[in-house]
Amino acid sequence: MEYDIVIVGGGSAGAVLARRLSESSQRRVLLLEAGPAYRPSGYPDALALADRVGGDAAHDWGYKSEAGGIGHAIHARRGRVLGGSSAVNAAVAMRARPADFDRWAQRGITGWSAAEVLQSFRKLESAPYGDEAWHGREGPLQVRQMTSKALTPSLRGFVDATAALGFERIADFNAETQHGVGPYPLNVVDGVRQNTGIAYLTAEVRRRPNLEIRPDAEVDRVMVEGGRAYGVRLVDGTLIAAGAVILSAGAYGSPAILMRSGIGPADELRALGIAPIADLPVGRRLMDHPFYYNVYALRREFNAMTPAAGAILWTRSHEAAPGELDLHVSATHIWDPAASPTGGAIVLATALTLPESVGTVRLASADPRVAPRIDFNFLSTARDRRRLLEGVRLSRQIGATAPFADLVAHEMEPGRHVQTDAELEAAVVAALDTYQHATSTVPMGADGDASAVVDTLGAVRGIGGLRVIDASILPEIPSVATNLTTIMAAEHIAARVTDWSRS
């Protein structure tokens, strides 16, 4: 056998694992990535420039969700490149809150308390600001706090208008207090998005003789015999043997690979002609943040749209549980200026950050070239609808408050003709998008939790030598963007597993 460990997917989590696991020169690590692997300084502009969000078609998996209850499909973006979705995201570097980890504990999950994960959050970052109690100074990921001065006039107007409505100003969302408004922390340096292919897989790390990174290598399935994973098969039929397999293919990729390998809901697999080897609830707990864009045309004299991100209000609906912050209003310029009559626009996007609606990821076919079926099942509860609409009303209230209101020409979306609750609900549902934060399709859980697929260190139940470590194992979606929490999860597990071949 040539490799001790094969990691499938070099995204937010996979790049972390490739670096950490190859720190021991005795361990031979292979990282397989379906997309290309650019040099750290060689990413094309479509991926490198932080103001361009979502990448391009050449580096996207092209997934579309099912229309479902909201009546339309959504482009579920995922980066297909070394760095994964961290190479196409908005580079907002915010951590899950202690209240998020408290909910994990309520599920019986141990080892992931707010105090325990804080050390892993500190370990991942290099932040030249903030209190050392919260921040790391020497981690691979460069994180910078946007200042009010660096914001465009309209983004600053958003912060000031929100503060004028009585919300607290937050200088550092990654410290003790999150309830309020302030500029984003970003993993951006000199306008370049620091994806994990850059931050974790530096030229020096890539030179390690015991680490091989193989691009353009798409995995079909995990090879399992006698209840043990012994390698993977690529879509082109190549077999690769390894002592242990880690799936880090993301919230759509990892469940799809598991199911093609016979690990998933047995009835569904049989119906597709796949022989089940472990009947587990893979793909049954898809969670994501529903997202609605309240858009304003900027007045021509305030048309600046760079930097694109931004600032955020993190707050709670009237129905939030105690201690929870279940709404975001995120202010960015991620909008085509040509679509604005004034040549400039600002988006106040509302997200429900603690949705109770749960969706699914299923296989459409045993053929790895066929995309999985993604059903977000957004707004399937009345409470989710009410809370999201409360957020959109708040966003429009900010939109009508000075100084923001003085900087914009008019509201473009949903537009002034939308006034009644029924009109607003119809407009929000018709244009609903995802925040692109899919999680929990291969959820971790305590022993005895029948809805879990992996244990608290990512080991797949009942299969030896197989782990899943990426956004799919988060037991539920955190109330914030998911990149930092995914990177943290990889750091957290990498530091705790002592024998990767056992599970």
Ligand SMILES: Cc1cc2nc3c(=O)[nH]c(=O)nc-3n(C[C@H](O)[C@H](O)[C@H](O)COP(=O)(O)OP(=O)(O)OC[C@H]3O[C@@H](n4cnc5c(N)ncnc54)[C@H](O)[C@@H]3O)c2cc1C
């Ligand atoms: C447009 C967009 C904007 C976002 N904005 C933010 C933001 O500003 N802040 C934030 O915190 N989060 C953001 N997110 C979410 C965040 O980026 C993701 O939660 C995070 O990157 C997920 O990490 P992951 O390791 O689970 O998966 P990914 O990073 O997606 O990595 C999976 C990797 O596996 C590879 N792969 C998949 N299948 C296979 C296969 N069969 N064989 C081989 N390789 C495979 C993929 O190509 C990819 O490289 C955004 C996401 C998107 C798409």
